Amino acid sequence: MRRLFIIVALLTGLFFTGTARAQSEPVIESMEIGLWPEYDRTEVLVIYRIILAPDVTLPAQMSLRIPRGVGAPYNLAMKDVDGLLYNLAYTSEIQGDWLKVTFTTPSADLQLEYYDPGLTKEAAQRQFEYTWNGDFTVKDLVVAVQQPVNATDMQILPDFGAGAVQEDGLTYYTKQVGSVDAGTPFTVRFGYSKADDELSFSSQSVQPVQAASDGAAGRVNASDILPWILGGVGLILVLGGLVWFVVTRNRSVAHAAAGKRRHRPGGSQPQIMQANAEPVFCSKCGRKASSADLFCRACGNRLRTE
Numbered sequence: 001m002r003r004l005f006i007i008v009a010l011l012t013g014l015f016f017t018g019t020a021r022a023q024s025e026p027v028i029e030s031m032e033i034g035l036w037p038e039y040d041r042t043e044v045l046v047i048y049r050i051i052l053a054p055d056v057t058l059p060a061q062m063s064l065r066i067p068r069g070v071g072a073p074y075n076l077a078m079k080d081v082d083g084l085l086y087n088l089a090y091t092s093e094i095q096g097d098w099l100k101v102t103f104t105t106p107s108a109d110l111q112l113e114y115y116d117p118g119l120t121k122e123a124a125q126r127q128f129e130y131t132w133n134g135d136f137t138v139k140d141l142v143v144a145v146q147q148p149v150n151a152t153d154m155q156i157l158p159d160f161g162a163g164a165v166q167e168d169g170l171t172y173y174t175k176q177v178g179s180v181d182a183g184t185p186f187t188v189r190f191g192y193s194k195a196d197d198e199l200s201f202s203s204q205s206v207q208p209v210q211a212a213s214d215g216a217a218g219r220v221n222a223s224d225i226l227p228w229i230l231g232g233v234g235l236i237l238v239l240g241g242l243v244w245f246v247v248t249r250n251r252s253v254a255h256a257a258a259g260k261r262r263h264r265p266g267g268s269q270p271q272i273m274q275a276n277a278e279p280v281f282c283s284k285c286g287r288k289a290s291s292a293d294l295f296c297r298a299c300g301n302r303l304r305t306e
Contacts (some may be wrong), residue, residue, distance in 0.1 A: 023138075025182065026060045029108075031049065031050050031138045033132065034142045036146040042197065044128055045074075045116075046113065049174060058106055059104050063103075064135055066099050068098055069125070070115065070116060075111070077108055094268070126151075135182070140178065141180050145172070145190055147171040150198055152194075155190060198296060205241075279291070
């Protein structure tokens with residue numbers, strides 16, 4: 001009886017643990033699936049653009065199944081806060097007809113791309129079938145099929161309505177699928193006629209830009225701005241001349257002041273000597289002579305200098 005109680009308790013614990021894990025699976029807020037046959041390869045480019053629900057705890061571990069024949073995802077990336085895509089590391093394992101890709105994402109914005117080799121060709125007819133296997137609950141699912149260049153008679157099941165030409169010049173058929181619960185698959189089948197093997201990407205050549213006319217808005221002619229350029233150069237030359245004149249004048253004034261300061265002591269020395277010199281008198285006539293005289297100005301007698 002005791003053993004039976006323990007076994008029941010263990011089974012109950014495993015049941016609630018499995019239920020909790022199932023409930024904790026991330027929910028996808030919105031998902032856009034792009035199916036682009038013969039875009040840049042002869043296969044079908046499949047693009048997942050995923051945004052997780054706001055209540056998903058990050059980082060979140062996820063596993064997505066893609067067809068086994070793909071071999072490996074072409075690209076798995078997350079969008080960071082800077083708006084750029086960064087590659088995510090992943091592991092993969094084969095599960096029957098599927099390749100299970102497991103990864104951990106710190107961002108709620110994801111993008112997965114792979115090339116599906118399942119496009120069949122019989123003469124000019126093309127056929128392809130895609131299935132979303134319902135790995136997660138998707139609140140808002142949108143599927144868009146791109147019509148290849150030179151393709152005609154596009155047939156899609158379920159009905160996607162009329163196509164619309166986008167900015168790249170290609171026609172897209174879009175279906176708002178809406179809410180899809182986890183475990184609920186959604187399948188798309190389409191076919192078309194195409195007589196050549198031209199890829200859509202190669203047909204999107206860059207168009208030359210038309211030369212702007214003289215009167216086009218934002219266009220500036222050289223003849224219009226030449227007077228302004230010459231005026232600016234002239235103003236720079238005038239300002240340079242004024243600066244050179246002021247600097248040169250200041251240097252001249254400084255040199256003149258320095259010269260006066262250097263010669264002033266030498267010029268005052270004779271005056272000091274004359275002020276301190278003793279008076280000189282002629283020894284013959286007794287007339288007072290200047291200290292600078294060598295002969296008496298009255299009688300012409302030679303004066304004594306000592």
